[in-house]
Amino acid sequence: MPRLLLRATATASAVLGLAQTVLAGSFLNGHYEALRAHELAAMALGGLLIAQLPVAALVRRGAGAGGVRGPWWPLGATVLLLAALGAQMGTGYERAVGVHVTLGVLLVSGLLFGLVGAWRPVAAPRATSVAEPVAGPATAPSTGSDAGSDAASGPGSASGSGSGTGDGGSGRLPRPTGAGADAVEVAP
Numbered sequence: 593m594p595r596l597l598l599r600a601t602a603t604a605s606a607v608l609g610l611a612q613t614v615l616a617g618s619f620l621n622g623h624y625e626a627l628r629a630h631e632l633a634a635m636a637l638g639g640l641l642i643a644q645l646p647v648a649a650l651v652r653r654g655a656g657a658g659g660v661r662g663p664w665w666p667l668g669a670t671v672l673l674l675a676a677l678g679a680q681m682g683t684g685y686e687r688a689v690g691v692h693v694t695l696g697v698l699l700v701s702g703l704l705f706g707l708v709g710a711w712r713p714v715a716a717p718r719a720t721s722v723a724e725p726v727a728g729p730a731t732a733p734s735t736g737s738d739a740g741s742d743a744a745s746g747p748g749s750a751s752g753s754g755s756g757t758g759d760g761g762s763g764r765l766p767r768p769t770g771a772g773a774d775a776v777e778v779a780p
Contacts, residue, residue, distance in 0.1 A: 594650035595714065598666055601644040602703075602710035605673075608637045609703040616696065634681055641674045669706050676702065 612633050618626035648666035676699045683692040 594647055594662075595710075597647045598644070598651050599710045601640055601647055602707045605637060605640050605644065606703045606707040608633055608640065609700040612637070612696065613700060616693075631684075634677070634684070638674070638677055638681070641670060641677060644670050645674070665709060666706075669702065669709070673699065673702050673706065 612630060615626045615630040615633060619630060645667075648670045651662040651666045652664060654661045676695060680692065680695045680699055683695060
């Protein structure tokens with residue numbers, strides 16, 4: 593439920609932010625009555641972002657999602673957007689147009705990034721199970737004719753110039769083997 597509320601507030605905020613660009617453009621084109629609507633939309637955006645704060649905190653808390661904590665970004669982004677909006681409103685009232693327009697571009701960009709993030713599908717929580725420890729990198733049994741040679745230490749081998757994790761230089765962990773290995777979920 594908190595994720596749905598975050599999507600609703602992020603969508604409404606983005607719509608208000610885009611409306612602000614239209615209202616500002618109208619004002620700069622000489623439609624001076626658009627300035628009052630621009631001011632009211634800024635106040636509505638502030639109220640919406642204040643309402644989004646507890647929603648973002650609930651998303652972070654996990655709100656009944658099996659004890660899994662949510663991401664930090666909605667809460668941090670909402671706080672930053674509120675601070676930017678405060679500075680934006682201050683520069684608007686001071687008629688510091690150059691700073692006001694620049695902050696406006698950044699603010700609307702932040703609102704749109706928040707919109708995309710809110711609608712991004714939630715990743716499924718990873719399975720947390722304990723696997724048996726792996727004794728070491730798996731090596732092929734010696735055929736006898738190569739015993740004592742360094743043929744196994746060429747490029748791409750576990751003892752070669754890999755990442756030092758027994759992964760053969762691929763950067764991937766070896767698949768678990770042995771008893772209980774089928775209980776571990778391994779992504780391809």
